[in-house]
Amino acid sequence: MAVKVYGPHCASTKRVLVCLVEKEVEFEVVPVDVTKGEQKDPEYLKLQPFGVVPVIKDGDYTLYESRAIMRYYAEKYRSQGVELLGKTIEERGLVEQWLEVEAHNFHPQAYNLCLHGLFGSLFGVTPDPKVIEESEAKLVQVLNIYEERLSKTKYLAGDFFSIADISHLPFLDYVVNNMGKKYLLEERKHVGAWWDDISSRPSWNKVLQLYRAPI
Amino acid sequence: MAVKVYGPHCASTKRVLVCLVEKEVEFEVVPVDVTKGEQKDPEYLKLQPFGVVPVIKDGDYTLYESRAIMRYYAEKYRSQGVELLGKTIEERGLVEQWLEVEAHNFHPQAYNLCLHGLFGSLFGVTPDPKVIEESEAKLVQVLNIYEERLSKTKYLAGDFFSIADISHLPFLDYVVNNMGKKYLLEERKHVGAWWDDISSRPSWNKVLQLYRAPI
Known part of the structure; x- marks a missing residue:
């Protein structure tokens, strides 16, 4: 039975799809059309009580938070497809560290940049230049730390691709390609090489082509 | 060799200690005295480039993000002490979901409440009543969703204690006990019972007694 993924056109859902x-x-x-507020519909809230996307249904199992x-x-398909958690517990620890860095250091800034510079008007937000x-x-500042890290390892958690890298794709794509800020990468050669690598993966390009963002 | 934990008096470090x-x-x-800005010292930044606590050193292995x-x-000590990740991959999934909910829904609100109502003056922040x-x-709103969840399961991820519960301890303790907002629990009986349960664990009381917060 195929996994049902709700809200495929949204950035955070694309992490899951990749x-x-x-x-x-x-x-x-x-x-789930978030520009019409469908993520607040009573039926949807039964699946995701906080009223955000994504959520998945896999048989009787429901899970949210990308x-x-x-x-x-x-973890469930550890031996299928590309290994995304590292091979050892120590590598997994670093995947977790960089996934947390993405969530707490990268994402809030990239999200605010996009909300005020890209898609705010869809949600009634008045862009604030400040x-x-x-x-x-x-x-x-965050990308400067990434540059230092990526001068030592090919990917964030080490010399292996992981969910920590995947997690950056949707919002860094918005910033670089939809907001025209490619210079953020050009000024940092290791971050630029990392971006060229992860953003050229067939998985990302398939998801981008299939589920256009509503912007 | 004992694990070195940096910055034990800070709330986020207490998650790790518990x-x-x-x-x-x-x-x-x-x-690491964060009221003196020691987390920005060059030596510390070599361990944690974002300049926040905690970080651990375990032999040659360094890891940050609580x-x-x-x-x-x-994961490393899966068969030692209390199981904190659930028994199955599905239970682990729910631990991860509620840990993300803690990080993205609970924490920002609890942190802002504490920053402006409790410890802001230590960091030069002027309290903003708004x-x-x-x-x-x-x-x-978040606790109302928790109340619904905890009416069905004893702990957040299910009928088992996990790191998703631990993660709430430091800041909910600040809100309830240091800011005098116990009524938030009294008005929600399942959240209140959950809090009484997790906050009475010997691990939490040991950490609270050993490493007083600088407030």
């Missing part, structure tokens, strides 16, 4: 493609797990998508869903499928400026300045 | 006590892992602490460190030790009011209102 993970499923990399793990060769069959899925079907269920549209990074939790990635961990679940990377937020854009401050978010980009903070994002630069 | 986890280590529950897993019966020997540790020693290294003070929730990543908890996952690492819960932030306090809004953060509490949002926290109430």
Whole structure:
């Protein structure tokens, strides 16, 4: 039975979809139009009480939070498709560390940048140039630390691709390709090489082509 | 060799310490005085480039981000001490889901409440009553969802204690006991019973007594 993935057009859902493609797990998508507020519909809230996407249904099993869903499928299909958690407990620890860094250091800045510079009007948010400026300045600090890290290892958690890398794809794509901030990568050669590598993976390009964002 | 834990007096570090006590892992602490900005010292930044606590050193292995460190030790010592990740991959998935909910829904509100209502003056933050009011209102919405969840299962991820529960201890303790907001629990009987259960664990009381917060 295919995994049902709700809200495939949203950025956070794309983390899950890339993970499923990399793990060769069959899925079907269920549209949730967040620009119409469908994630707050009573039926949807029964699946995801916080009213955000994504959520998955896999038989009787329901799970939400994109990074939790990635961990679940990377673990459940450990020996199928691409290994996404590292090979040892120590490598897994570093995957977890960089996934947390993505969530707490990278994401808030990239999200605010996109909310105020890209898709805010879809959600009734008035762009605030000060937020854009401050978010980009903070994002630069984060990317400087990534540059140092990626001068030593090919991917964030080590010399292996992982869910920590996948987790950056949707919002870094918005920043670089939809907001025209490719210079953030060009000014940092290791971050640039890492981005070229992960963003050219067939899994990401398949998800991008199949589920266009509503922006 | 004992695990070195940096910054034991800080709330986020206490997540790690409780986890280590529950897993019966020997540790020693290294003070980092964040009220003096020691987390920005060049030597510390070599361990944790983002300049926050905690970080651990375990022989040659260095790891940061409190929730990543908890996952690492819960996995490394799976058969030692209390099981903190659930027994099955599906239970682990729910642990991850609620750990993400803690990080993205509970923590930002509890942190802002504490920053503006409790310890902001230590860090040069001027308390903003509007932030306090809004953060509490949002926290109430989160706790209402917890109440529904905890009416069905004893702990957040299921009928088993996990790192998802541990992760709430430091900041919910601040809110309830240091900010005098016990009514948030009294108005929600299942959240209240859950809090009474997890906050009475010997591991938490040991950590609270040994490493007083600087507030």
